[in-house]
Amino acid sequence: MRLDDRLETLLADMTVDEKVGQLGIFADMLRPFAADVNPEMNELNAGELRERIRAGQVGAVFNGVGAAQGREAQRIAVEESRLGIPLLMGADVIHGMRTVFPIPLGEAASFEPVLAERTARAAAVEATACGLHWTFAPTLDIARDQRWGRVAEAAGEDVVLGTAFAAARVRGFHGDDLTADDCLLATPKHFVGYGAVIGGLEYNSVEISEGTLRDVHLPPFKAALDAGALTVMSAFNDINGVPASAHDELLTGVLRDEWGFRGFVVSDYTADFELVAHGFAGDEREATKLSFTAGVDMSMQSGLYATHLPDLVASGEVSMDTLDEGVRRVLAVKQAIGLFDNPYRSLDPDAEAALDPQALHGELARDAARRSIVLLKNDGGVLPLRRSGQKIALIGPFARDRDNIEGCWTLFGDKSQYVNLEDGLRAALDDGGALTVVDGSGFEDAIDGGIEAAVGAARDADVVLLAIGEPQNYSGEAQSRTRIVVPPAQQALAEAVVATGTPVVVLLRHGRALALHGAVRDAQAILATWFLGTQTGNAVADVVFGDYNPSARLPVSFPRDSGQQPLYYNRQRTGRPELPDMQEFKSRWREMPHGPLYPFGHGLSYTRFEYGPVALSADALDWDGALTVSATLRNAGDRFGEEVVQLYVHDRVASRVRPIRELKDFRKVALAPGEETTVSFELHRDQLAFTTRSGQFAAEPGLFDVWIAPDCESGEAVQFTLRGA
Incomplete structure (x- = not known):
């Protein structure tokens, strides 16, 4: 994204304090506020917040709701501040606004991304009618340890399922037109690796390989950005010793340089301030510098940017060009959702009353x-x-x-x-x-x-x-x-x-x-x-x-x-895999089998589905070709039902040990009693790729197992070969 000429002119006219003001988001104390969801820090009363808005020193507010009061806050920003830059109004609308839908983990159990798109669209309609432009959702953390409480907010343990739901939720929040009154700006979070905290302990450290980070935790974010997300929230955790909210290799190197992301990054609540507690920054001033220069454009609630960025710019420790680029990204998002042309969009009291x-x-x-x-x-x-x-x-x-x-x-x-x-x-x-x-x-x-x-x-x-x-x-x-x-x-x-x-x-x-x-x-x-x-x-x-x-x-x-815990289906093979007869010196627990009580993908129906053998269109997948994998599915019961048909693959030999199975595709199929259909999937080389030992994302020629099954532990595999280029 780029600013149009009028906004470049506006940027050139801004003082340093006004620029820094666009980089701060504060609790919305001007409207009924959702309290007790965050620790208290840097609380501003309504009068103080009004004065900051009037001085052009607030870029966004969050977790207040109400069209009439929101309209008044916007009026102050647009009509009483020197430059009239509109506010962005955000909130945590995670799985519904007035209407509450299932928690995201529960909704992921549907295996229907289109359902998530519909519920996100509904949440957007209600939230924007209540005076919001922006939600801090969807949560995209792949979570493999059920001790972690925020498992509830995301789509579970699988990257393919999580990626599908990530894109669907962004599409649903945004709708067809970013400038429409019912567009709710999505914010994929928490970038990145938060679902891998050690021991499932909230806010804990993450020790993770480059391959796992890239193959498991980053893909849902890439899918969300490809679906049009314009903002991203940084995570609380550190990754291999570097806090995510100061991780320039990820926030700048991956997000911007590799993926070409042109939106802005907002910190999670006071995550920039917490660099001091991490022991990564010596004081709040250094925390400000590290977070902002790493790529966190907007600071949530801590007030650190307002306090320290002007001096950092004056001293030359943060260049004016770097400051301008952060402000440019924030203004560009406001421009993209139509706030400069229609600052009172989504702030219609009559629409809220009619909801x-x-x-x-x-x-x-x-x-x-x-x-x-x-x-x-x-x-x-x-x-x-x-x-x-x-x-x-x-x-x-x-x-x-x-x-x-x-x-x-x-x-x-x-x-x-x-x-x-x-x-x-x-x-x-x-x-x-x-x-x-x-x-x-x-x-x-x-x-x-x-x-x-x-x-x-x-x-x-x-x-x-x-x-x-x-x-x-x-x-x-x-x-x-x-x-x-x-x-x-x-x-x-x-x-x-x-x-x-x-x-x-x-x-x-x-x-x-x-x-x-x-x-x-x-x-x-x-x-x-x-x-x-x-x-x-x-x-x-x-x-x-x-x-x-x-x-x-x-x-x-x-x-x-x-x-x-952590227990997840697509674990890597070991050199001493568990055997059914519980032999010694195998990968097993003394007290119980290695596997789950109920595996990923499991679920029953009031009818009975029968799977035929897996058939392949060829015994080999050409490097630039496609392979069709099919099986017949029959409703052998006496009720109409829907079955989630799942496609799994295993790479037999690779330069890095591969998971025992990996979901590659899925489809929900509806059948009447006695009805039979052929379910087919197409496999391509890119679905077999992973981050190799050399750091490249690539597939390797060789032998693969493939299943069409009702869960991750069922079915009989057939084999195919991926041919080289």
């Missing part, structure tokens, strides 16, 4: 939620339940709860529209009186008489729906866990209820993959329901009673035990 989220997006929220539910287990076909003729006990702390429907990072949801489990299930029954509801326990603590009441309700019922899992404050930022299990009070409840002998369906609520034990693991049926948002109760009812046949699949591996 009817339920009418606009209620059905989408319900569909997104049910498409995110994974049927993990269904022994004996206990699901779906009948609408009549069964007594159902809904037991557990999530049964009536409305406070743990959203999931993490939902700041502006309309709680009056939330449908809890009791209401959704009761409404779906022919006789709502057939449903008995008992809490049984709290989220973390026992309730006096709770287990006794739950056992009584279970004995009197034909089937139990056991609503247990993590409360929503167990996942998200700063919510790392050492044991990713159902809390003990709820586990005790499950043990007592299952011991009654009444069939039990676990309605698991969670923001990560969990290690399931005892009665929870052994229940007749388990539904992974994540945090599903506004339409939770209705969506769960749709699946439980069979109005919707579950089609979601796991985007993360469910471990047998917390101690297996």
Whole structure:
């Protein structure tokens, strides 16, 4: 991007203080503000913020909402500041605005990027009506350790799945026209490697090879930029000892020099200030210099740029050209979304007043939620339940709860529209009186008489729906866990209820993959329901009673035990691979098999799909050619259903040890009972490429295994050869 002539003239007329002002984003204290989502630092009251805007010393504000107050703030910037440069107004709109959609991890379970594009579009419509231009989303961290709380915010452990969802969410936020009132500027985050923090510990260090960084963690960001993203957020973590918010090799070398990114980089909340705590900068002045010259254009909340950049420029430690380039990037983004021509875009109080989220997006929220539910287990076909003729006990702390429907990072949801489990299930029954509801326990603590009441309700019922899992404050930022299990009070409840002998369906609520034990693991049926948002109760009812046949699949591996973390399917081969008979001196755990309880890609249906053998269009893939990989898929059951067909590859011999399997493509296929189709994928050389020992991204000729399968552990491989050039 480049500035048009009028903005180059504007840049030339700006003072250093005004230039630096464009590089600061501060908490929006002029509007109703989402508090308690960040630590307090450099808080400005409303009067102080107004004066800074009037002086041209604020480039953007964040996490305030409301069109009328936003319009007034913009009026001050445009009409009362010397140069009239409009404000950019941002917020954390992660998985919905007034309408809350499933957490991104749950939505990724749909394996439908087009669904994520639709929900991002809906969020953009609502957010811009409420006075926003910019969201700090999507989160693109590939997360292979489920102890990390921010697993909930991204698309799981796989790079191909994550890349597809990254591009879809950017397209959805932006829409067709960047200057339209309903365009919400996307911000891929956290650049980069944040999902690889050691031990799954929030804000921790990252030790990572160049190959893993480039092959796993960078591709979703490249896909997001290719989809049109104009801003990027830097991460909190260090990477091999260099904090991401001062990592010039990545922020400048990769983002700008290799990829040609011309938008701007914003720090995560006070990440520039935290260079001092890292021990990477001696003081705040040095932190400012290191962060800005590395490529962080906009400082969030710390105020360091405003305090120290003018002096750094005056001393020559930061050149005027470098300062101008950072300001130019910020102004260019404001220009790209039409703020200079229409500074009051997305700031229409009448549009906000007319917004009817339920009418606009209620059905989408319900569909997104049910498409995110994974049927993990269904022994004996206990699901779906009948609408009549069964007594159902809904037991557990999530049964009536409305406070743990959203999931993490939902700041502006309309709680009056939330449908809890009791209401959704009761409404779906022919006789709502057939449903008995008992809490049984709290989220973390026992309730006096709770287990006794739950056992009584279970004995009197034909089937139990056991609503247990993590409360929503167990996942998200700063919510790392050492044991990713159902809390003990709820586990005790499950043990007592299952011991009654009444069939039990676990309605698991969670923001990560969990290690399931005892009665929870052994229940007749388990539904992974994540945090599903506004339409939770209705969506769960749709699946439980069979109005919707579950089609979601796991985007993360469910471990047998917390101690297996980090656990992910596309691990590299070892020289002593695990064998089924648990021999000594093999790569294995003493207490259990190496693999997961439920693997990546796993998910059941109320119908049964049969896969035919894999067929290849040729036994070799030419260097510049294409290879068609096909298999027949048949719905052998008696219900309509959708199957996520997955294409996996393994490189037999390479200059770097390759993963045991890698997802290369996927497709959701809908079939009527008895219907059969051929599912075909095209493979190309670039899908087989990786970062070689020489640092090149390239494919290597040789022998490959390929599978078409329902998950990462199923299917029979066939082989093909990649020919050399």
